Amino acid sequence: KINSERLWSSLMVMAEIGATPKGGCNRQALTDLDKAGRDLFVSWCKEIGCELRVDQMGNLFLRQKGADNNLPPVIIGSHLDSQPTGGRFDGVYGVLAGLEVLRTLNDANQQTLHPIEVVVWTNEEGARFSPAMIGSGVWSGEFSIDYGWQRADKQGATIKQELERIGYLGETPCAPFPIKAAFELHIEQGPILELINKQIGVVKGVQGMRWYDLVIHGQPVHAGPTPMDQRKDPVKAAAQIIAQLYALADEYAPQARATFGDINVTPGSRNTVPETLTLTVDLRNPNQGILQQMDQKFRQISKQVCAACDVDFEILDEWNSPAVEFDKTCIDAVREAVEETGIAYEEMFSGAGHDSVYVSRVAPTSMIFVPCEKGISHNEAENAKPEDIAAGCQVLLGAVLKLAAE
Amino acid sequence: KINSERLWSSLMVMAEIGATPKGGCNRQALTDLDKAGRDLFVSWCKEIGCELRVDQMGNLFLRQKGADNNLPPVIIGSHLDSQPTGGRFDGVYGVLAGLEVLRTLNDANQQTLHPIEVVVWTNEEGARFSPAMIGSGVWSGEFSIDYGWQRADKQGATIKQELERIGYLGETPCAPFPIKAAFELHIEQGPILELINKQIGVVKGVQGMRWYDLVIHGQPVHAGPTPMDQRKDPVKAAAQIIAQLYALADEYAPQARATFGDINVTPGSRNTVPETLTLTVDLRNPNQGILQQMDQKFRQISKQVCAACDVDFEILDEWNSPAVEFDKTCIDAVREAVEETGIAYEEMFSGAGHDSVYVSRVAPTSMIFVPCEKGISHNEAENAKPEDIAAGCQVLLGAVLKLAAE
Ligand SMILES: NC(=O)NCCC(=O)O
Ligand SMILES: NC(=O)NCCC(=O)O
Numbered sequence: 001k002i003n004s005e006r007l008w009s010s011l012m013v014m015a016e017i018g019a020t021p022k023g024g025c026n027r028q029a030l031t032d033l034d035k036a037g038r039d040l041f042v043s044w045c046k047e048i049g050c051e052l053r054v055d056q057m058g059n060l061f062l063r064q065k066g067a068d069n070n071l072p073p074v075i076i077g078s079h080l081d082s083q084p085t086g087g088r089f090d091g092v093y094g095v096l097a098g099l100e101v102l103r104t105l106n107d108a109n110q111q112t113l114h115p116i117e118v119v120v121w122t123n124e125e126g127a128r129f130s131p132a133m134i135g136s137g138v139w140s141g142e143f144s145i146d147y148g149w150q151r152a153d154k155q156g157a158t159i160k161q162e163l164e165r166i167g168y169l170g171e172t173p174c175a176p177f178p179i180k181a182a183f184e185l186h187i188e189q190g191p192i193l194e195l196i197n198k199q200i201g202v203v204k205g206v207q208g209m210r211w212y213d214l215v216i217h218g219q220p221v222h223a224g225p226t227p228m229d230q231r232k233d234p235v236k237a238a239a240q241i242i243a244q245l246y247a248l249a250d251e252y253a254p255q256a257r258a259t260f261g262d263i264n265v266t267p268g269s270r271n272t273v274p275e276t277l278t279l280t281v282d283l284r285n286p287n288q289g290i291l292q293q294m295d296q297k298f299r300q301i302s303k304q305v306c307a308a309c310d311v312d313f314e315i316l317d318e319w320n321s322p323a324v325e326f327d328k329t330c331i332d333a334v335r336e337a338v339e340e341t342g343i344a345y346e347e348m349f350s351g352a353g354h355d356s357v358y359v360s361r362v363a364p365t366s367m368i369f370v371p372c373e374k375g376i377s378h379n380e381a382e383n384a385k386p387e388d389i390a391a392g393c394q395v396l397l398g399a400v401l402k403l404a405a406e
Numbered sequence: 407k408i409n410s411e412r413l414w415s416s417l418m419v420m421a422e423i424g425a426t427p428k429g430g431c432n433r434q435a436l437t438d439l440d441k442a443g444r445d446l447f448v449s450w451c452k453e454i455g456c457e458l459r460v461d462q463m464g465n466l467f468l469r470q471k472g473a474d475n476n477l478p479p480v481i482i483g484s485h486l487d488s489q490p491t492g493g494r495f496d497g498v499y500g501v502l503a504g505l506e507v508l509r510t511l512n513d514a515n516q517q518t519l520h521p522i523e524v525v526v527w528t529n530e531e532g533a534r535f536s537p538a539m540i541g542s543g544v545w546s547g548e549f550s551i552d553y554g555w556q557r558a559d560k561q562g563a564t565i566k567q568e569l570e571r572i573g574y575l576g577e578t579p580c581a582p583f584p585i586k587a588a589f590e591l592h593i594e595q596g597p598i599l600e601l602i603n604k605q606i607g608v609v610k611g612v613q614g615m616r617w618y619d620l621v622i623h624g625q626p627v628h629a630g631p632t633p634m635d636q637r638k639d640p641v642k643a644a645a646q647i648i649a650q651l652y653a654l655a656d657e658y659a660p661q662a663r664a665t666f667g668d669i670n671v672t673p674g675s676r677n678t679v680p681e682t683l684t685l686t687v688d689l690r691n692p693n694q695g696i697l698q699q700m701d702q703k704f705r706q707i708s709k710q711v712c713a714a715c716d717v718d719f720e721i722l723d724e725w726n727s728p729a730v731e732f733d734k735t736c737i738d739a740v741r742e743a744v745e746e747t748g749i750a751y752e753e754m755f756s757g758a759g760h761d762s763v764y765v766s767r768v769a770p771t772s773m774i775f776v777p778c779e780k781g782i783s784h785n786e787a788e789n790a791k792p793e794d795i796a797a798g799c800q801v802l803l804g805a806v807l808k809l810a811a812e
Contacts, residue, residue, distance in 0.1 A: 378675070
């Protein structure tokens, strides 16, 4: 049985690193605060005898030896980075729950047959560096190491520079190795479990998602003397495209999602029609075929609207993460572990991307969800109940033990 | 007769201060480049014996003595600051044409009865510091000196700090004094004169304009798991409001204008519904009653859309510049001056705000326009023909001489 108070208090100590005034967390990937979070986590793991490997993407592998260290490890992974106005649970919960599993086994002097590794993946959020899940993405072979290293934040700092700066550019090749099973425990980040009053989500897969930058080029002119019908106004085009994409999401309701998280205009002067408008577009659907249709319609809508508004546009493909189905053995292990506890559960798909999406390409993988308050995440107010946090970790321990033992 | 080559070459020399790669000008108010432009202009004026006064808002008054210096001066004013991606004529043309008038009189050894002052008004554009025309606004009594001093740019630097920094915080009180007549020569910044093939606009007034910041408050949530119908999404509200305001401008076509020059969202993360969206809104109409209706409808639209989208909003009133009619005597002086040259002219209203809007509250005022290429302004590609530039200055000289002589 895990120590739920120890887990909760570790979460709260970690949440102080990057704590925000509104009770959330801003510990973005590869900042000084991310370094501080990593340092603290590594020190906790070393206290119980784990060995650290750091790979070329700064992914951390904390290894607890098994009885037979030639056998492939069971891995428990998630991330320590946060959104700019993020919460205290997204990602860090999965990492510290992994630590709690190791601490529990250590307290009980129990050694598993397979080694166990807790993994911290670099830049899962995609908030500072796009795309998301890049540490696990490079590791799994989805992206090359050069692509990963060269991704830059809005100020132009690259992942490689920032890894070097904070001392987490490792030498271990960023590449997959034999793995017995991979688990990731996470808050749901959506409202379903709370709504149906179940404490555990047995996650069977992850919906497909695509990221784009839509760049619209207009003509800067004076806001006063220029007649409306002589303008090439990127804001006019953007407003119509956004409205039509919300309508597109409605067309494929309730599953489809359309989100516009960032908008920038240049030169950004009140009395000048903008020259350029850049809009981030995030489209999602659990059905890969429908996501494909949404992608096509997004391109058509952009083309039609921009032609009608007499502006040019380009669509930059930032990310394409197809829908994923997890491994049956891992899903079964989670289901059996939760059934043994008697906790009410629901089988479900994830609306958010997770490192498990990429890990699942090279290792048997599944995930466990717990409810979060009102389904709110990517928000400083993100919250979860201590009893749910404990239940998720207990199920994780059960699932890990099943597959680490045989 | 003015020296058109000298005027053109002065314009081109000044355009090097803040020259942009695309052939425009970025000499924003109270930057180091603005200081350099002011220094150059003052040195040119001193060469022909003008005296400089700098007032508390950094407005510059360059005085050429008349035969009777107890008589009120005729003033010729405009601005040297530019948009971030501005052109080589907006504002600076009016200032350097004023200098060319003085140079011409100086060459001819001709002294007017009234003194003449060329005036450089601070921060006309409103691009770095909102609102526009603040130097002339404080001077005319529309704004208090404290309001003017405390206006800050996006980085928080105030006008007073920046005036001090560049050495243009003067001691002369920023307040009106007796003035015989005030003229401002400017490129049209719109397409009318070019379209109707006339070289001079006799400007009878300026349309009304209002600036707002619309701030929409939503709830940040995750782009993936959060159902569309459970979001409080400020982007959704903004897209609808923008579309309805374009429709509103159409309703009052062809005179009405609606422009959205700047949009900012926080936290600005791709996979998070924004917490806040701030939109600048610029509404204009030459008919003050219709502008009032547009203002009311803007507030109604914002209220209805935000209620439907379940988001909060506030409208911050940034600026309210009612429609203005210029002084009959000054308008007549311009009309007579242009008729004497035989140049084709049009009587018209200005779509852009100008310092003359505020000057006209305390002094008899009017303006002269010349065409600019395709009506494009607030754009690095802003252009004007040397012969039009010369014609405008010749008409200015004629109008000034009429009222400075009696
Ligand atoms: N869990 C999470 O926030 N993942 C980031 C990738 C995504 O946007 O779904
Ligand atoms: N002429 C000019 O650009 N004025 C600035 C004020 C406005 O936006 O009209």
